[in-house]
Amino acid sequence: MKMDQFYIIHEGNCKDILEDVSLFPDNSVDLIFTSPPYSDRRKTTYGGIHPAEYVSWFLPISEQLKRVLKPKGSFILNIKEHVNNGERLTYVIELILALREKGWCWIEEYCWYKKNSYPGKWPNRFRDSWERCLHFTLQKKFKMYQDAVKVPIGDWSKKRFKSMSEKDFIRTFSGTNAHFGRNVSNWLKRKKVYPHNVVVFEGEHYIETTNVVQLATECHNRNHSAAFPVELPTWFIKLFTKKGNVVLDPFMGIGTTATACLLSKRNFIGIELQKEYINEAKQNIESLRKLIAFNNK
Ligand SMILES: C[S@@+](CC[C@H](N)C(=O)[O-])C[C@H]1O[C@@H](n2cnc3c(N)ncnc32)[C@H](O)[C@@H]1O
Incomplete structure (x- = not known):
């Protein structure tokens, strides 16, 4: 029997929603791919967390992520600490250490090289052209399909x-x-x-595939100030999942990971706090579904 792909979207705080075991049973997700708020970078658009509180804010969420992830699954965290008062913040480094303390394996740091990063000139640093994609797992043996990204x-x-x-x-x-x-x-x-x-x-x-993923950033706004390009989740989805697997994005935004799942025939579960982004995500998914159905006729 052919199963339909599923796309489930929950509105609310991902910590609370993930705690609901009827929605998120243990060991039910193959890949978590997400980009949470970069501290308080965008507090005027969708809020933020002070750098000093970031680790204590993220750890309870990560405990739920750990619970729902399958033992051989992967968690990719796209994040980049910004500069404050002339220095790079350290909360991401602190988060990596804290996650390891909580039992996560920090397998790799992929570098998303942004070919068209925002131009700029500073007296003490160069144009910032990359972001982290941190790879965490629950154990050293995990599923990885290297041929899929050749x-x-x-x-x-x-x-x-x-x-x-x-x-x-x-x-x-x-x-x-x-x-x-x-x-x-x-x-x-x-x-x-x-x-x-x-x-x-x-x-x-x-x-030869390397741990540097070269992709242009989004040039147009797409109604979200921090959406990543669809090629970014797509690359990791291909690398760590197979068709029919389940991908979770707990900070879904306008659903770029959902779009990547639709295109690569994976199932998707997303969580987002802001109603307007949820509506945008639903519209994006629906239009793409229609387009795919039309092309398959
Ligand atoms: C960096 S953006 C993600 C953008 C997304 N990758 C995309 O391409 O659209 C982070 C998102 O997390 C949402 N958010 C912040 N705190 C949240 C929480 N506690 N639970 C769920 N979503 C949250 C924000 O509203 C924002 O849309």
């Missing part, structure tokens, strides 16, 4: 690399300041790594 490149690469000599390989790598020692060609053969960040898998050439 980026294939054209057949041109096969011909090009075939004609490269060992010297070409060494030259290309030293040009990137990579230090693989003198046995670079053996190392390359073993690892099946080619110059220009190309890897070979089952005879096909791919761009």
